[in-house]
């Protein structure tokens with residue numbers, strides 16, 4: 001019976017749309033283009049959290065998405081926002097950019113037919129009745145809006161009506177291939193610039209719902225234990241405060257006085273200024289999760305107004321808003337451990353949503369630190385992995401960086417800090433004296449240079465940055481990216497709990513790391529993830545690490561064109577410092593002639609010069625007799 005009904009419906013629809021079908025055969029997409037001005041916000045959501053393994057599993061990629069929003073003039077809060085697909089232009093946009101963008105809502109021929117729209121955005125043939133008054137309204141709006149300038153709110157209404165009519169598919173996102181940046185905020189949001197220290201102010205809300213019986217095990221009192229330092233002897237020293245203060249060499253502060261935590265009781269379904277929300281199942285508006293994610297700031301503001309009016313006046317001065325809730329308590333509609341803004345700006349909202357489990361009273365502090373790292377504008381820390389002839393980029397494959405997938409053995413006690421390129425980008429750490437060099441102009445072929453690197457734990461001047469970018473070979477610390485460079489750093493565990501890199505396990509302790517990263521420390525959001533290229537050691541025998549193989553002593557980087565290659569070698573190390581030798585070579589060996597074997601150069605950068613190099617054995621004995 002159900003089958004026959006379905007068949008009947010198809011026949012009827014076919015008859016009704018007979019005319020549209022004919023049009024659709026030679027059909028073209030119909031594009032409604034509207035010009036909108038708004039502020040860009042970039043968000044990042046995550047795959048599943050990393051597993052406890054030395055071999056980083058190929059993790060599900062994170063997803064970036066972009067919104068355009070209109071601000072409320074009174075308090076600069078978001079009045080309306082829509083998702084936009086900026087396509088290949090997306091990477092040029094940062095959170096906080098004010099853009100004018102043509103938005104294209106593209107309808108396929110059958111969708112256009114539902115609104116009686118022809119490909120030139122006129123009706124085809126004689127007017128006929130549409131399915132409903134709502135369809136008529138949508139059609140009028142599409143025709144009126146096309147090629148005009150509209151507000152974000154107006155576009156939102158058009159999208160909403162199309163989506164509720166089922167005209168455009170669920171969550172269909174308008175595209176914009178030509179956003180013009182009208183104003184770019186020069187704010188450097190909590191990056192450390194020139195060693196100028198900064199203080200984070202935040203407010204964290206731990207939501208529960210008595211009306212729906214949702215009581216997560218985490219509450220504000222527990223969060224405070226994990227946020228704030230209570231001395232070295234406290235039961236928890238792996239606090240967020242220590243992640244910030246210790247890892248930034250005390251330049252980015254997270255004091256208790258500026259960072260508030262509240263429990264908030266909320267209805268888990270309801271209607272807000274944005275429309276219906278449903279925290280049981282998501283999709284309160286019928287087509288997207290926008291209302292669910294928006295509701296938290298409204299409920300939080302409302303809570304503060306009622307309970308702490310003075311603080312509520314400061315809402316926009318809190319640089320970070322952290323919303324914690326067991327999103328998937330009934331059905332998995334979020335399905336991710338968190339979502340955060342990628343890059344934030346002073347004077348506008350900066351939000352992070354953390355999906356807490358119902359039955360654990362331990363927040364995942366390294367993960368939350370990663371989310372808040374995205375707020376500053378840091379990307380993930382990745383690794384190029386090769387196995388059985390296949391290679392891929394593991395987006396979070398750096399095993400010793402919370403922006404990657406560090407595994408921390410005792411989370412109560414220990415912390416792990418940023419890798420060298422991330423610490424450099426954030427302005428937390430910098431190069432050693434004379435450690436910022438160009439692979440071309442500062443390294444003469446065959447003339448090795450030694451550098452003593454303090455472990456990152458012991459000095460914020462600790463790394464080498466070697467510019468390998470032929471197109472922009474001048475050593476440049478601050479300009480717009482990109483500038484390709486290698487970073488060399490030494491990471492050592494400090495044994496006392498809560499100390500810098502106290503979480504490093506034996507496998508990764510005392511290693512010299514080589515990363516490649518294309519960004520400079522210009523205080524802007526990162527556009528590329530840093531990549532781990534190697535972990536070096538002079539231990540004999542070298543440790544054999546699953547997924548990595550025996551750790552090498554040397555790393556070799558081919559340079560562009562005829563500029564040769566670069567060797568980075570661990571010369572020696574102590575518990576406090578590592579000495580590395582960096583050498584550029586144009587020849588793969590020292591064989592060839594007596595001259596090459598007596599020029600005093602280590603032509604092949606293998607650490608052996610002239611007579612000492614076995615390559616030279618035959619050439620030195622074949623020396624021609626001096627002329628009489």
Ligand SMILES: *[C@@H]1O[C@H](CO)[C@@H](O)[C@H](O)[C@H]1NC(C)=O
Nearest residue numbers: 028029030031104106119120
């Ligand atoms: C609408 O845009 C699509 C690309 O999104 C394009 O292929 C198509 O030709 C456009 N239609 C018209 C009528 O311009």
Ligand SMILES: *[C@@H]1O[C@H](CO)[C@@H](O)[C@H](O)[C@H]1NC(C)=O
Nearest residue numbers: 229230231232233234235496
């Ligand atoms: C921590 O404990 C040690 C010994 O258990 C003691 O010597 C030290 O004074 C304590 N430190 C603080 C800050 O309480």
Ligand SMILES: *[C@@H]1O[C@H](CO)[C@@H](O)[C@H](O)[C@H]1NC(C)=O
Nearest residue numbers: 431432433454458459460461
């Ligand atoms: C850290 O390094 C800087 C520059 O390389 C040096 O001047 C300073 O003495 C070092 N500090 C410590 C504590 O070793």
Ligand SMILES: *[C@@H]1O[C@H](CO)[C@@H](O)[C@H](O)[C@H]1NC(C)=O
Nearest residue numbers: 492493494495496506575576
């Ligand atoms: C840290 O502890 C390990 C043993 O667990 C020891 O070998 C190492 O020397 C200690 N490091 C420092 C800097 O005290």
Ligand SMILES: *[C@@H]1O[C@H](CO)[C@@H](O)[C@H](O)[C@H]1NC(C)=O
Nearest residue numbers: 586587588589590591592615
């Ligand atoms: C030495 O290197 C040159 C190129 O630099 C190469 O042509 C030659 O085959 C190498 N010789 C040996 C013995 O590896």
